[in-house]
Amino acid sequence: MSARVRVEDRECPLSTAMSYVGEWWTMLILHDCFDGYSRFDQFQANIGLSSSMLTARLKTLVDNGILTKRAYQERPVRYEYVLTDFGRSLRPILVAMAAWRNEQLAPSERAMVLVDSETGREVEPVTIDPVSGVSVSDPRFAFRSGPAAGEQMRARYARPRARDV
């Protein structure tokens, strides 16, 4: 999965991520795709947005390389929208969001869960440092400017931190 910066080259990786997945409808369409839905009317039925908006959103997703549009039949020609590898790489973000919400609910209160489909076991995902195995919520982890930091990013991390979070 290669780099694909369509939107606007902000140096902050968080801003870049937000420019891809920061829109409400975009995330819901992605959710549909991960669940195996691929067609215009399925999206519309599941999500309930207007056809003009859906058209616009699908176009950005295709332009951004997250979905591909392909004909699944001729005469009349019909299209479906499927995830690219690049699009699939967004899955951990989507899963982390759903997991965040489910953590606040008792298991019996959850409307949607992630499961291991081989066993049916419910999964409660965590985001960790793979080297230490420690959750990224641990205060020992902090952002710093990287090698490609510009002026603003360097300034941001130049001063000592006000407090640990």
Added chain:
Amino acid sequence: MSARVRVEDRECPLSTAMSYVGEWWTMLILHDCFDGYSRFDQFQANIGLSSSMLTARLKTLVDNGILTKRAYQERPVRYEYVLTDFGRSLRPILVAMAAWRNEQLAPSERAMVLVDSETGREVEPVTIDPVSGVSVSDPRFAFRSGPAAGEQMRARYARPRARDV
């Protein structure tokens, strides 16, 4: 309905998460908070949005229980905004987003990185199932309706999946 939907209205945990973190500025303010910034002018300098919008966003964040506003001095009274425990629980989402973008870049191209502040080592976070240790990108993991699923959510997952993703 737009992103301004009341949080309780949606049973889908992903939608709920999006209603909290789905806005561009909200995420950037959170990023500032995680980096130890807490004051109005710092947010404004770092993010560069208008004071009226910043006021509005801070208000939503406080109303949603993600930040607390507290006076750090009297005469004149000055406020700062700090993360609640609830706010801190959003960290994995933010980290997962930044990590997603950094994965597309060579290490030397990264403007911002997560580090273990004890050792300075760069961290490349992953979102996994803690039981098996397998990444949530593995196709064996899939969403299903949970115990509290309503009609629509049950219907969504009732039919066999069109394809594995």
Added chain:
DNA sequence: CAGTATCCTGTCCGATACTG
């Protein structure tokens, strides 16, 4: 079925000005 096209309303958001 898979969209386009058009209209219309509400909201986002910067700009500007003002306050204690």
Added chain:
DNA sequence: CAGTATCGGACAGGATACTG
């Protein structure tokens, strides 16, 4: 410094109508 108040343009997004 930490906001509040107001204006106005741009655009998100619903509703509706239409098309091959």
